[in-house]
Amino acid sequence: MIVTFPNFGDTALILSKIFSEMGIEYVMPEKNSKSILKKGSEISPEDMCIPFKYMMGNFMSSYERGADTALMMATAGPCRLGEYGQLFMEILKKNGYDFKWILIDSPSVIGKAEFFRRIKQITGDKTNKMYLAANTLRKGIKLVKNSDKFKSEVMLRAGYMRKPYEAVELLKKTEELMYDAENIKQCLGILQSAKTELNNFEIIDSADPVKIFMTGEIYTSMEKDANGYLQYKLMKEGCSVKCNVSLWWWIKNTIFYSLVPESLTSAFYKRKGIFFNVGGYSRETISDILNSDKFDGIIKVMPSGCMPEI
DSSP, X not given: OOEEOOXXXXXXXXXXXXXXXXXXXXXXXXXXXXXXXXXXXXXXXXXXXHHHHHHHHHHHHHHHTTOOEEEEEOOOSSSTHHHHHHHHHHHHHHTTOOOEEEEEOXXXXXXXXXXXXXXXXXXXXXXXXXXXXXXXXXXXXXXXXXXXXXXXXXXXXXXXXXXXXXXXXXXXXXHHHHHHOSSHHHHHHHXXXXXXXXXXXXXXXXXXXXXXXXXXXXXXXXXXXXXXXXXXHHHHTTOEEXXXXXXXXXXXXXXXXXHSOHHHHTTTSOOOSOOSXXXXXXXXXXXXXXXXXXXXXXXXXXXXXXXXXX
């Protein structure tokens, strides 16, 4: 079994480190680009959204480089992401890309037992394998949290820096170093060094930057190529940016919160706005806006070709 997975923010980077430590063979998806989008668009239905076409390009490229098993995150509700898995299976197989598929759906949809059964398809069900998987996953979650926290600090601080472009360069350099790192421990060390470097940048105490809250559809928010590197552009202009949608945010809203009753999660996180699920993380993103501090403006990103984006 040689596993691959699509780009989805930092997901591919984190999974690659987890799989390396567990001894699971994998093919890293090519970084998103115009060529990957073009490749995926060649066999995708014309009216499908941009995230679908990027992911299609990722799977096609990985299969051509030796992957035979596709790991795909799924979801339920009005968003078409819940149908991606089946569409990918049928379209890719029809075009000669015959993957074995492992779909990781929300425990609230498929149940906890089925959720963990699918995880075992990746890790194996031997006791020592499950222990290794649990321990590695714990370290992986720590890496997700630390990475998201670091990026949030950089984006917020960029508007107060004398040279805002240095914040962008730091993010790029840190990501490149983490891609080349051999394991999770090295990645954590890279983040710690990057945080020290961030603290040494010159700050303008009297600065009053434009404060932007960025949110919206999850894939387009997290994938830089899909949103035209919007966060980087805003930072270079001297804005202080908060982007609430991240990998850790997705894990909390899709997995953790679905494993416990909403009455318990609401004790720690008071939702505002929409009191029922309409899909596309609309409820969560609107609630985050209403729970946030004051900003000068809000940018809502959404992908071309959505159905429409709720």
